[in-house]
Amino acid sequence: MKTSHAIGGGRFAVETYEFGSGEPLIFLHGAVGLTGMDPFLEDLGKDFKVIAPHLPGYGESTGGELIEDVTDAALFVHQFMDDLGIKSAYLMGHSMGGMLAAETAAHDTSRARKLVLVGPAGFWIDEHPIPDFFAMDLSEMGTYLFHDPKSPLAQLFLAIPDDMNQLADMYVERVKRLSMASRFLWPIPDRGLKKRAWRIAAPTLLLWGESDKLIPPVYAGEFTKRIKNARLTTIKEAGHLLPYEQQAAFCKAVRDFLKG
Numbered sequence: 477m478k479t480s481h482a483i484g485g486g487r488f489a490v491e492t493y494e495f496g497s498g499e500p501l502i503f504l505h506g507a508v509g510l511t512g513m514d515p516f517l518e519d520l521g522k523d524f525k526v527i528a529p530h531l532p533g534y535g536e537s538t539g540g541e542l543i544e545d546v547t548d549a550a551l552f553v554h555q556f557m558d559d560l561g562i563k564s565a566y567l568m569g570h571s572m573g574g575m576l577a578a579e580t581a582a583h584d585t586s587r588a589r590k591l592v593l594v595g596p597a598g599f600w601i602d603e604h605p606i607p608d609f610f611a612m613d614l615s616e617m618g619t620y621l622f623h624d625p626k627s628p629l630a631q632l633f634l635a636i637p638d639d640m641n642q643l644a645d646m647y648v649e650r651v652k653r654l655s656m657a658s659r660f661l662w663p664i665p666d667r668g669l670k671k672r673a674w675r676i677a678a679p680t681l682l683l684w685g686e687s688d689k690l691i692p693p694v695y696a697g698e699f700t701k702r703i704k705n706a707r708l709t710t711i712k713e714a715g716h717l718l719p720y721e722q723q724a725a726f727c728k729a730v731r732d733f734l735k736g
Contacts, residue, residue: 478512480536481529484555488539491530496521499589500562501734503528504553504580506571507609507657509535516719519727524566524734529556531576533656540656546667549660550579554587566734567678568592570719571691572660578669578703581676588678590734594726595684595691595716597665598673599698606691610654610662623687623715633717673702680706681733683726685714 481490493510495517501524503517510530517526532552533540543549553576557565567588569577574596581588600606607620614634618625621633637643660667680703684693696708709729714722 481556481559483552483559484539487542488532488552488556489537490532490539490556491534491536493517493526493528493530495526495528496524498524500525500527500565502553502557502562502565502567504567504569504573504577505531505534506569506573507653507661509653514719516723516727519723520730523731527560527562527565531573531656534653543656544659546576546579546660546669547583549576550583553577553580554584557587564589566590566592568594568730569596570594571716572597572657572665574598575660575665575667575669578673578676578699579667581678582669582672583675585675585677588676591676591678591680592730592733593680593682593699594718595688596682596695596699597661597691598667598669599695600664600666601695601698604692604694606665607689608663609690610658620690621716623685623713623721627721629720633720670698670702673699674704676703678705679733681729682706682708683718683729684708684710685716685718685721686710686712687715688718690716 477494479492483490517528520526530537532543567577574593575598581591618630618634622630682696682699684696700706711722711725719726
């Protein structure tokens with residue numbers, strides 16, 4: 477179900493996808509945003525109350541001008557939880573959203589009951605540089621986002637509309653989203669998480685696609701080194717868009733961790 481919430485006394489109007497019932501599981505999306513067809517969220521809604529906001533500046537969410545850095549983003553998530561009456565929740569983030577979920581948990585250690593970081597951004601290793609996502613065109617992205625860039629799923633994600641109006645809308649939305657993402661990720665996705673990650677108190681699961689070429693699995697070592705009670709699970713035949721490519725394995729890993 478798609479809904480909208482007024483957050484922070486109306487400073488933000490937040491487009492939100494919600495599924496299921498039970499303990500709250502808040503999902504923070506990556507740089508590409510939510511598609512509106514994110515079946516893994518609905519799947520997890522069988523066991524949890526899944527709440528997936530479009531971050532300010534994405535989709536129909538407003539207030540992006542108030543988010544300038546990761547601290548602003550973490551405080552936004554805190555306010556979002558407060559206004560929804562959620563003192564603490566399971567926090568899950570993918571890619572850029574993993575970085576922001578980690579920041580949210582580091583800034584206030586009471587917010588995350590458990591933390592799931594899926595191919596998260598947040599660190600930089602000189603020997604393993606992350607490709608410049610902002611300089612890629614659609615034809616390049618498949619190689620970095622998918623285990624099999626020729627799969628039907630990849631082709632669906634990377635399809636270019638024939639209709640010129642739809643094409644124009646797609647590029648306008650892409651520019652808007654990447655402009656917002658650049659505040660956290662460009663020129664490199666290092667905004668000082670290494671100085672704060674030690675504060676994260678929640679048990680943490682790192683999930684990585686073995687074929688992730690955008691943020692390769694070698695980055696998992698930085699997270700397990702800096703976050704206490706962190707453990708890693710890798711999933712075969714999955715790239716950076718792990719939740720889409722291997723939904724069943726992904727959801728099982730999340731359920732086993734959160735319910736364990």
